[in-house]
Structure formats: structure tokens, C-alpha cells
Amino acid sequence: MAAATIAALTFNECLTLDExxxxxxxQQDPAYQLLVAKVLAGDWHPHRAQEIECLRHFYSVRDRLSVSRGLVTxxxxxxxxxxxxxxxxxxxxxxxxxxxxxxxxSMLRRARQTVYWPGLEGDLQHHRASCDTCNAHAPSQPPETLILTxxxxxxxxxxxxxxxQLDGCSYLAYADxxxxxxxxxxxxxxxxxxKIMNQLRLYFARWGAPEQVSTDDGTNLVSEEMTGFFKRWGITVRLSSAHYPQSNGRAEAAVKSAKRMLRGNIGTNRSLNSDKVSLALLQYLNTPLRDIDKSPAQLAMxxxxxxxxxxxSLNYRIDExxxxxxRERERQMARQHSKMKDHANGCSRSNIAPGSRVLVQNQANKxxxxxxxxxxxxxxxxxLVKLDGSGRLSLHTRLHLKPLAQPNPAPPPKPQEPPPEPSSNRPRRRAARPGWLDDYVE
Structure with missing residues (x-):
């Protein structure tokens, strides 16, 4: 039986893989042992073709290899x-x-901090392309530029x-x-x-109460009970508009990551209390963020x-x-904020004054x-719009509102003039002032 098959049968039940x-x-892979011996000896041949076949893949990176405690790094x-x-x-x-x-x-950013083998990128690309769950739920791009916070x-x-919601069960996502x-x-x-408040109390006790929470206008998040809860904790709430998740972009990104992480990992009971879910969450927290090369775990802990x-094991120690x-992460977010602000484009719309009538776009049929x-x-x-008919109050973004043109008031009716006298071809006699009245003083 091949060494790869033996190793797979032996170690495929290990949830955590360490040194x-x-x-x-x-030790069960003869090709790996040949590589260890070659790196320790350092007697690489002058030409790649002179090496045995299993070592040729490492020839181009031979100067980057070393051996530590029996493992090639x-x-x-x-x-x-x-x-x-x-x-x-x-x-x-x-x-x-x-x-x-x-x-x-994301997979490559994580791999480039921890593991290596020849053809790593191609193998990960093949694994990602073969994932039916990811192919069935590919993300879409937001249609409009976000308002920057x-x-x-x-x-x-x-x-x-x-x-x-995922597969008929409700989940709460909380992200920094x-x-x-x-x-x-x-x-x-x-x-x-x-239930949401009970869970948020646990997060506040673990990470501290935030100054601001961004959320949508779901009834369970903007209820009187929830509003009082945030007020007691001294938290400002930033609401996103109905049918416009782009206005709360970080929350939408967190929900997408959570859904992507849970699909294929939760069992039939939809519980999060499983090894697969815990391992998936750890993998997410250890994946470096874009432009900073540090993971959420490295930034938070x-x-x-x-x-x-x-x-x-050095990676598990606190970084000095x-x-x-x-601070670099803060500066990176500030630079990104400034860059997005400088390059923001889109249509500029006029403000709508309270009391104005508007048309509201139905997001179901546009x-x-x-x-x-x-x-x-x-x-x-x-x-905030009060809808005709139901009288329900609903929060909408300017993109989904169209002001109704106010009808111009009708001009006041003009007074009727007397009808003109009928014209006649007969000569008319001209009335003249009598001369004896010229010296009359009124």
C-alpha cells in the first residue's frame, strides 16, 4: 500500500494537526525521509534532472529549506x-x-503563514473548485458604494x-x-x-460593551425592550435601511462569513455544539485579513x-x-477609509424634506x-416613511425613494369683463365740453 494511503488511513481522524x-x-513517507536527508546533507546536484524524481519538485526552492526536529521547514x-x-x-x-x-x-493567506508543499496553490484551487457548497452559494457584489463609517x-x-436564517434555524452573528x-x-x-439580549450580555462580559452597534431595523433588534437594553449599556445604535443591506456592510460581511462557515458543518439538529463547527470557527479566526497579514485572533489576542x-509552537505565544x-491596523483602516472616500462615485441625489410625498420602490418586483x-x-x-394605507413606519434609503412632484396651484379666476358692444358702421356723434364751463372752478 502506498505511503500516502497509509498516512491518510492513520491520521484522518485527528481534528488538530500539530508538529x-x-x-x-x-516517518511513514520514504520520499519525505529522502528530502530530510538531502536538506541535511546539502548535496544537491548541479542540475534538476540529476535528482531523483520525488526531489525534483523541491529543487527550485532548495535554498529555502531547512530541517528542525526531524521536519523540513x-x-x-x-x-x-x-x-x-x-x-x-x-x-x-x-x-x-x-x-x-x-x-x-483566504486559504492561501492562511497557508502562507503555516504550511508548504510543491503545487500548494493548485491543490487548494482544486479543493475550492470541487466544493459543492461554495459553488452553490457564491457571493454577489453590492450594487452601490457604501457610506463610510x-x-x-x-x-x-x-x-x-x-x-x-439558515436551513430554518435562527442564528446571531456578532463581529468587531x-x-x-x-x-x-x-x-x-x-x-x-x-434571547438576543442574553447572548449579547455574554459578549459584553467577554469583550466589553461597545460604544456603537450597527444593525438592521428588524423588529427584534429595534423593539422597545431592545432599545432600552442598548440605552442602559450606553450604546449608540446605527440602523441600516430596509432592503438595503449595503448600508451595514460590516454586518453583511459577518453574516456571509458565518453562513459560509456553517454550511456543511452543522448537523441535522442545526446545533453549533460540534467539533466541525468549532474547527471551522477557529480556522476563520486564524485566517489573515487583507492588507494587514494578521488574523482576527492575532489582532484581538x-x-x-x-x-x-x-x-x-512559537505562533501560539503572544506577539511582543x-x-x-x-495601531497599524487602525492606520490601515484609516487609509482605506480615505481612499474609498476619494474614489467614491455614484449619483448625487437631492435631500427630501419631511412632509414630502414619495414613491417607494418595491424591492420584490422593482x-x-x-x-x-x-x-x-x-x-x-x-x-422614515409612513406608508399609505397601512400607516406603517418604515426606514428606507434615498435610493429607494422618489419624490412626488407637487401639483402647481390653480391660478385665481380672473374677473369677468363686460362684453364688448356690438360694432356699428353708423358714424357716432362726438360729445364736446361746453365752452362756457372753461372758467368754472370746482
Whole structure:
């Protein structure tokens, strides 16, 4: 039986892969042992074709390889020290990298911090392309530029809250804007305001109460009970418009990540209390963010979390430059905010005054078949509209509102002039003032 098959049968039940698991797998892989001996000896041939076939794939990176405690490591330009994975573990490592159903770019960012093998990018691309769950739920792009919120100054200063449905069950997503940290909770038997508050209290006790929470205008999130809860905790609520999730972009991104992570990992009971869900969440928290090369775990806790991807133990220690990393993340978000503001484009629409009648676009069929009166103009292009008929108050973005042209008042009726006298061809006698009245003084 091939070494790769033996290793797969031996180690495929391990949820967390560490250096010891990789070492045992490498000891059962003759090609890996040849690589260890070659790297230790350093006697590479002058030409690639002179090497045995199993070592030719490493010839171009031979100067980047070294051996530590029996394992080959790969380091490029003083970057991350990455473990070279034996052939028998590569499929499982690729599956663990895709545990959260993230895209190829996210998988590669995570892999480039921890593992290496020849053809890594192609293998991960093949694994992602073969995932039926990801192919069936590919994300779509937002149709309009987001309204930018000033970046936060410290972790969990600005958070997002959203409730979403997946396979008939309700879940709560809670995320931090600065670090990207994500929490997910199941809400059995309905997402009531009371259940949401109970879960938020746990998050506040763990991470501190935020200054601002962004959410949508769902009834369970804007109820009187929920409003009083946020007020007691001194939290400002930023609402997004109805049928316009782009106005709460960070919450939508968190919900997409949570859904992508849970699909294929939750069981028939839809519970989050399983090894697969926990491993997927750890993988998400350990994946580096764009443009910063640091993961939510590294930003929020100063270190990586031990998960299903093998890494050297040094990565689990708190980084001495943690504070500097957070400040760089703040500056990176500020630069991104400024860049997006400078390059923002789109149609500029006039403001709508309260009391104006408007048409409201129906997002189901994209027709303007509803009307109402603007009750209140809020910030971020949001308007509170009282709909005709039902009288229901609904929050809408300016994009979905069209002011109704006010009819011009009718001019007052002109007084009727006497009809002109009928014309006659007969000469008319001219009346003249008598001369004896010339010296008369009134």
C-alpha cells in the first residue's frame, strides 16, 4: 500500500494537526525521509534532472529549506517559518484550510503563514473548485458604494449585530469592525429580543460593551425592550435601511462569513455544539485579513489559536509587537477609509424634506407601486416613511425613494369683463365740453 494511503488511513481522524502528527506522518513517507536527508546533507546536484524524481519538485526552492526536529521547514526572505507537509497529510490540511468555506485567496493567506508543499496553490484551487457548497452559494457584489463609517480606535469599540436564517434555524452573528473577530450563536425556537439580549450580555462580559452597534431595523433588534437594553449599556445604535443591506456592510460581511462557515458543518439538529463547527470557527479566526497579514485572533489576542492547521509552537505565544500591530491596523483602516472616500462615485441625489410625498420602490418586483409621506430625515441618506394605507413606519434609503412632484396651484379666476358692444358702421356723434364751463372752478 502506498505511503500516502497509509498516512491518510492513520491520521484522518485527528481534528488538530500539530508538529507531532506531521512528524509521525513524515516517518511513514520514504520520499519525505529522502528530502530530510538531502536538506541535511546539502548535496544537491548541479542540475534538476540529476535528482531523483520525488526531489525534483523541491529543487527550485532548495535554498529555502531547512530541517528542525526531524521536519523540513520552508522560509522565504525572513518570512513565516512553514512546515513542509508530507504527501499523506496534504489532502487533510487542504480540507482544514477550507473548513470555513472561504475562497482561494483566504486559504492561501492562511497557508502562507503555516504550511508548504510543491503545487500548494493548485491543490487548494482544486479543493475550492470541487466544493459543492461554495459553488452553490457564491457571493454577489453590492450594487452601490457604501457610506463610510469612521474607523474604530480600539477593539470592540464598534461592533455589528445581525440575525440570519439558515436551513430554518435562527442564528446571531456578532463581529468587531477593527479586528474582524466573529462570534456566532444559535437562537433555538425563534430570535426574540430577550434571547438576543442574553447572548449579547455574554459578549459584553467577554469583550466589553461597545460604544456603537450597527444593525438592521428588524423588529427584534429595534423593539422597545431592545432599545432600552442598548440605552442602559450606553450604546449608540446605527440602523441600516430596509432592503438595503449595503448600508451595514460590516454586518453583511459577518453574516456571509458565518453562513459560509456553517454550511456543511452543522448537523441535522442545526446545533453549533460540534467539533466541525468549532474547527471551522477557529480556522476563520486564524485566517489573515487583507492588507494587514494578521488574523482576527492575532489582532484581538496577540497570537494564533491552535486549530486544525499545523504550525510551529512559537505562533501560539503572544506577539511582543501586538500593540504596534493594532495601531497599524487602525492606520490601515484609516487609509482605506480615505481612499474609498476619494474614489467614491455614484449619483448625487437631492435631500427630501419631511412632509414630502414619495414613491417607494418595491424591492420584490422593482416597481414603484407604493407611496407615503416622509416623517423624518435621518443621517446616512435614511428616511422614515409612513406608508399609505397601512400607516406603517418604515426606514428606507434615498435610493429607494422618489419624490412626488407637487401639483402647481390653480391660478385665481380672473374677473369677468363686460362684453364688448356690438360694432356699428353708423358714424357716432362726438360729445364736446361746453365752452362756457372753461372758467368754472370746482
Amino acid at each position: 507531532e502528527v506531521v512528524l509521525r506522518a513524515s 520552508y522560509t522565504y526572505d525572513q518570512g513565516h517559518v512553514r512546515l513542509v507537509i508530507p504527501d499523506g497529510l496534504r489532502r487533510q490540511v487542504a480540507a482544514n484550510l477550507h473548513a470555513s468555506h472561504q475562497g482561494l485567496d 469612521p474607523p474604530p480606535e480600539y477593539p470592540f469599540q464598534q461592533t455589528v449585530v445581525d440575525v440570519f 469592525r477593527l479586528t474582524g473577530w466573529l462570534e456566532v450563536a444559535q437562537l433555538p425556537s425563534g430570535a426574540t429580543s430577550s 496577540g497570537r494564533q489559536l491552535r486549530d486544525g492547521v499545523p504550525a510551529i 509587537h501586538w500593540g504596534r500591530t493594532l 416597481t414603484w407601486d407604493r407611496a407615503g409621506i416622509v416623517v423624518e430625515a435621518r443621517g446616512n441618506r435614511q428616511y
